[in-house]
Each structure stands twice: as C-alpha cells, then as structure tokens.
Amino acid sequence: MTVTPGWYMALAAVLFTIGASGILLRRNALVMFMSVELMLNAVNLTFVAAGRNLNVLDGQVSVFFVMVVAAAEVVVGLAIIVAVFRRRQTASVDELSEMRG
Amino acid sequence: MVGNLDILAIAPEIALTAAVVVLLLVEVNFDPHPRVWGGIAGVGIVAATVLSVFQWVEWSGGSGELAFSGMITGDGFSAMAGMVVFPLAGLSLMSGWRLVTEMRRRGAEMVSLLLLAAAGAHLMAASANLIMLFIALEVFSISLYVLAGFTRSRADADEAALKYFLLGAFASAVFLYGVALLFAATGSLSIYGDPTIYEAGARGIIRADAGIAAFLDSTIILEPGLLLAGIALLIVGLGFKVTAAPFHVWSPDVYQGAPGGITGFLAASAKVAGFAALARVLTVALGANIADWAPAVAVIAAVSIVLGTLLALAQTDIKLMLAYSSVAHAGFILTSLVAGPAGVAGMWFYVATYAVSVVAAFGVAAIVSGHTMGRSPLSSYEGLARRSPFLAAVLGITMLSMAGIPLTTGFVGKLAVFTAAADAGYLWLVILALVASVAGLYFYLRVIVLMYFRPTSDDAITPRVDWSSGIALGIATLATVLIGVVPWWLLNLLNDALPF
Numbered sequence: 001m002t003v004t005p006g007w008y009m010a011l012a013a014v015l016f017t018i019g020a021s022g023i024l025l026r027r028n029a030l031v032m033f034m035s036v037e038l039m040l041n042a043v044n045l046t047f048v049a050a051g052r053n054l055n056v057l058d059g060q061v062s063v064f065f066v067m068v069v070a071a072a073e074v075v076v077g078l079a080i081i082v083a084v085f086r087r088r089q090t091a092s093v094d095e096l097s098e099m100r101g
Numbered sequence: 102m103v104g105n106l107d108i109l110a111i112a113p114e115i116a117l118t119a120a121v122v123v124l125l126l127v128e129v130n131f132d133p134h135p136r137v138w139g140g141i142a143g144v145g146i147v148a149a150t151v152l153s154v155f156q157w158v159e160w161s162g163g164s165g166e167l168a169f170s171g172m173i174t175g176d177g178f179s180a181m182a183g184m185v186v187f188p189l190a191g192l193s194l195m196s197g198w199r200l201v202t203e204m205r206r207r208g209a210e211m212v213s214l215l216l217l218a219a220a221g222a223h224l225m226a227a228s229a230n231l232i233m234l235f236i237a238l239e240v241f242s243i244s245l246y247v248l249a250g251f252t253r254s255r256a257d258a259d260e261a262a263l264k265y266f267l268l269g270a271f272a273s274a275v276f277l278y279g280v281a282l283l284f285a286a287t288g289s290l291s292i293y294g295d296p297t298i299y300e301a302g303a304r305g306i307i308r309a310d311a312g313i314a315a316f317l318d319s320t321i322i323l324e325p326g327l328l329l330a331g332i333a334l335l336i337v338g339l340g341f342k343v344t345a346a347p348f349h350v351w352s353p354d355v356y357q358g359a360p361g362g363i364t365g366f367l368a369a370s371a372k373v374a375g376f377a378a379l380a381r382v383l384t385v386a387l388g389a390n391i392a393d394w395a396p397a398v399a400v401i402a403a404v405s406i407v408l409g410t411l412l413a414l415a416q417t418d419i420k421l422m423l424a425y426s427s428v429a430h431a432g433f434i435l436t437s438l439v440a441g442p443a444g445v446a447g448m449w450f451y452v453a454t455y456a457v458s459v460v461a462a463f464g465v466a467a468i469v470s471g472h473t474m475g476r477s478p479l480s481s482y483e484g485l486a487r488r489s490p491f492l493a494a495v496l497g498i499t500m501l502s503m504a505g506i507p508l509t510t511g512f513v514g515k516l517a518v519f520t521a522a523a524d525a526g527y528l529w530l531v532i533l534a535l536v537a538s539v540a541g542l543y544f545y546l547r548v549i550v551l552m553y554f555r556p557t558s559d560d561a562i563t564p565r566v567d568w569s570s571g572i573a574l575g576i577a578t579l580a581t582v583l584i585g586v587v588p589w590w591l592l593n594l595l596n597d598a599l600p601f
Contacts, residue, residue: 019130020275023271030354039275042278043277047281073239076246077246083262084259
C-alpha cells in the first residue's frame with residue numbers, strides 16, 4: 001500500500017482536532033499553548049501534503065512563514081505565561097477567574 | 102522576471118516602521134521627554150495617513166494594481182483602510198497619552214506597539230495573498246496581546262493578556278487551517294491571482310497561478326468538502342477577531358482587563374482590520390461561491406445581534422456593556438456582507454464610524470475610571486453631567502450614535518447595511534436587526550439617564566480631562582455629529598472604496 005498525500009492530510013486533520021480539543025479541555029496555560037502549536041503543525045502538514053499533491057511550491061514555502069510566525073508567537077506567549085506564573089505561582093487558567101465577562 | 106515593485110503600495114507601513122525604529126533608537130540613546138516620543142509617533146501617523154491619501158488619489162474607483170509578486174494590492178479598498186486606521190491610531194494615542202506618560206520609559210514600547218499594530222491592520226486590508234494576510238494578522242494580533250497586558254502591576258491585566266493570547270492564537274490557527282484547506286481545494290493562495298507569474302513545477306509543468314477566484318470560476322468542484330470546510334474555518338478565524346458571536350467569549354474580559362487608555366484602539370482597530378480582511382476574502386476570492394457562505398454569515402450575524410444585545414442589557418459595568426454591544430455591532434456589520442460586493446460601501450461606513458465612536462466611548466471611560474484601571478462600573482457615571490459636562494456630552498452623543506438615533510453616524514450606518522441586506526433578499530435578518538436595535542436603545546439610553554438625571558454621589562470625584570484626550574474626544578464627537586448630519590459625501594466616496 002502506498003501512502004498518498006491524502007493520508008497525510010487525514011493525519012493532519014486528526015492532529016488539528018487533538019490540538020483543538022486540548023485548548024478546549026485542558027486547564028494548564030502551558031499545555032493549552034502546546035495544543036496551539038500542535039494545531040499549527042497540523043496546518044504545516046496539510047500545506048506540505050497539498051503542495052506535493054498539487055505539484056505547487058506554494059505549500060512548502062508557506063510552511064516557512066508559518067514556522068517563523070509561530071516562533072514569534074512563542075516569544076510573546078511564554079512571556080505572558082511567565083508573568084502570570086510569577087504573580088500567582090500557577091499557570092492554571094481556572095485560577096484566572098477575577099473577571100467574569 | 103521582476104514583478105511590480107510599487108513602493109507606494111506599502112509606503113504607509115514603511116513610514117510607520119521607520120517611525121518605530123527611530124523612536125526606539127532615540128529612546129534608548131537619549132532617554133528624552135515623552136513629548137519627543139509623541140512627536141515621532143505623530144510624524145509617523147501623519148505621514149502614513151498622507152501616503153494613504155496618495156494611494157487613494159492613485160487607485161480609488163476600481164483602478165487597482167497588484168504589487169510585489171501578487172502579495173499586496175494597491176486599490177481604493179486598502180487606501181480607505183489606511184485613511185481609517187491611521188487617524189484612529191492617532192486619536193487612540195492622544196486619548197491614551199496619560200497612560201503612556203504614566204508608564205515612564207516603557208511608554209515608548211507602548212507607542213511602538215501601537216504603531217506596529219496599525220501597520221499590521223492596514224496590511225491586513227491590503228493583502229492579496231492568504232499567507233500575506235496571515236502574517237499581517239499576526240503582526241497586528243501579537244502587538245495587541247502585549248498591549249492588552251501592558252499594566253503588569255495590576256492583577257487582571259495579565260489575566261486579560263493571557264486570555265486574549267490563548268484564544269487569539271487558537272483563532273489564528275483555525276484561520277490558518279482554513280487557508281491550508283482552501284489551498285488544498287484550489288491549488289492557490291492568491292486572492293487575485295497573477296497571470297504574469299509562471300511557475301515551473303517539479304515535473305516541469307508550467308502553470309499559471311490564476312488565483313482562487315479564477316479557479317473557482319472556471320472549475321466545477323464535484324466534491325467541495327475541502328473547499329467548504331476551508332471557507333467555514335476562515336470565517337470562524339476572522340469572526341474571532343471581529344468578536345462575532347459565538348466567537349466573542351474573550352472580548353468582555355479583555356476589554357475590562359486591558360489598561361483603560363488602550364482599550365479603545367484594541368476594540369476599534371480589530372473591527373476595521375478584521376472586517377476589511379473578511380470583505381476582501383469573501384467578495385473577491387470567494388465571490389463566485391456567495392451562495393455557500395452568505396447563509397452562514399447571515400446566521401453568525403443573527404446570533405451576534407441577538408446574543409450581544411441580550412447580554413449587554415444585563416451589564417452593570419460600562420466596559421462590559423460596550424464589549425457586548427460591540428458583539429451586536431459586529432452582527433450589524435456582518436449584515437452588510439451577505440450582500441456581497443454591493444454591501445462593501447455600507448460596511449465601510451458602519452465600521453469606520455463605529456470605530457470612531459468606540460474610541461470616544463472608551464476614552465471617556467478611561468478618564469472617569471483611570472487610565473491604567475480596567476473596571477468602570479456604571480454607578481460612577483451617575484450625575485456625570487454636573488461634574489464634567491464635556492465628558493457627559495461626548496459619552497451621550499456616542500451612545501446616541503451607537504443606538505442609531507437619526508442625525509448621528511450610527512443611524513446612517515445602520516440604514517446603509519440594512520438596505521444592502523434587504524436588497525440581497527435577507528429580509529428576516531433586517532427585521533431581526535431592527536428589533537434588536539430597538540431593544541438596544543434601553544442600555545444606551547440608560548447611560549444617558551444616569552449621567553443627566555441622577556444626582557452625583559457625595560464621594561464621586563470630578564474627572565480631570567487632559568488636553569490631548571480633550572482634543573481627541575472633541576474630534577471624535579464632532580465627526581460623529583457632522584458626518585451623521587451630512588453623510589452623503591462620505592457615502593459617495595466609499596463607493597470608490599471597493600476591492601478592485
């Protein structure tokens with residue numbers, strides 16, 4: 001059996017779903033943030049598989065942009081999480097309930 | 102092959118980034134008075150606005166062009182986005198100036214982030230490629246995540262920043278997955294396509310990237326699952342940014358937790374940039390599939406209007422009330438998009454005038470309850486008219502405009518978007534929106550009643566209006582009334598602000 005790009009896209013869809021469920025179900029800010037990264041990597045896999053499938057270079061090139069932007073997001077995100085952790089000694093979002101919108 | 106490298110297409114971004122670089126270098130080397138930061142930022146914003154006007158003169162009315170290998174568009178649409186976003190950034194900076202000076206040296210970072218966010222917002226409206234749009238979205242969003250938590254000394258500010266960051270990153274990932282699926286379905290990331298770009302594929306196949314719209318026009322997709330999923334995820338991702346329900350859960354906490362002086366910009370720029378991006382992607386790239394996405398947009402609009410209005414009725418904090426009313430306004434603006442290209446002019450009018458009102462409303466809230474503070478309970482507005490007639494007048498006119506009372510911009514905006522939706526055959530949506538507008542009168546007029554017909558409590562302080570906030574609020578209010586009384590010239594102008 002050959003593994004076609006379609007399989008990779010299916011795998012990416014599964015990974016994306018796992019990441020999205022992680023955001024919605026987990027309560028630790030760091031784990032939620034890792035779930036976002038998982039979602040972005042699922043997107044990368046989709047880009048590469050689709051680019052390969054369609055024989056277009058755009059897919060592979062897009063991955064580089066996504067990785068760079070994800071790295072920039074990590075810088076800001078970890079800084080915010082560290083700031084929250086220093087104040088409260090916890091990174092659980094359940095503790096962040098001073099505001100009830 | 103050298104593509105079109107028209108510098109004018111990104112000239113406003115260059116002006117703003119140059120201002121940021123100069124600002125940070127000057128701050129690090131000379132540690133000047135905050136007035137110097139303000140001067141540099143002001144020069145940057147004015148230059149960017151003027152360059153947007155040049156863009157408008159060059160490209161308005163449908164004669165646009167693609168620059169930088171089909172990445173950036175120069176057209177009336179992007180020029181109008183600049184002419185809206187940059188003055189908004191200026192107004193926000195003026196009304197939040199006290200916060201900037203109170204932050205001491207960190208204030209320079211704050212000014213820089215605001216300018217970068219404005220550049221990202223304009224880039225979102227000017228993107229002609231979905232990956233370019235993603236990068237612009239992130240430049241804009243990441244700057245705002247930092248701004249939301251800028252007053253670290255206050256506990257609910259870092260809470261707001263974390264919530265904004267986690268949900269914003271989630272929304273960006275959803276948006277990006279939509280882009281990837283759209284790419285998988287159509288083989289292109291280009292909103293417009295550029296027939297001059299020829300790519301040699303790995304197997305020597307030469308192929309013109311004609312763009313998403315051309316592909317969808319010329320191809321019958323037998324199994325449109327990927328395409329539809331991509332469109333849905335795109336709308337959800339951008340729906341988060343413009344606080345359309347049910348993707349609005351972050352906005353009340355963020356609006357309440359963010360430092361008061363900056364909340365107006367947070368709320369206004371996200372609406373302008375998000376709706377500009379949504380309008381361009383939906384009407385240009387997916388214009389041929391309007392039958393697929395218009396019903397979904399109509400449902401999101403209806404949910405936003407109903408949920409936003411109902412939740413705003415129950416609030417006792419003016420920032421929470423404004424947050425939920427902004428959800429309802431997102432619904433009103435989405436109402437215009439169901440009409441496709443015919444609704445874009447109405448969308449511009451609504452989003453631009455609403456953004457001005459929001460900056461004014463949060464500007465008043467920042468003065469009444471403090472520039473660094475988050476909370477702003479309605480009780481502190483009792484008898485405001487006696488303590489500060491100017492602030493009461495500004496907030497009163499803003500509330501009237503948001504409620505959609507005639508002779509203010511809010512009325513004209515609602516008229517424009519409802520007409521567009523009714524012409525497109527969404528009468529049920531227009532009727533629903535009209536009922537919600539009437540219900541909305543309650544919570545807008547309640548603020549006015551509190552300010553003018555209630556006695557001041559004895560321990561209430563008299564808010565002090567600094568001159569820069571005063572000028573910004575004055576300009577915003579004047580614009581709301583003047584454009585509300587004579588809106589025709591602007592409505593005519595906006596007919597030239599369509600994507601080409």
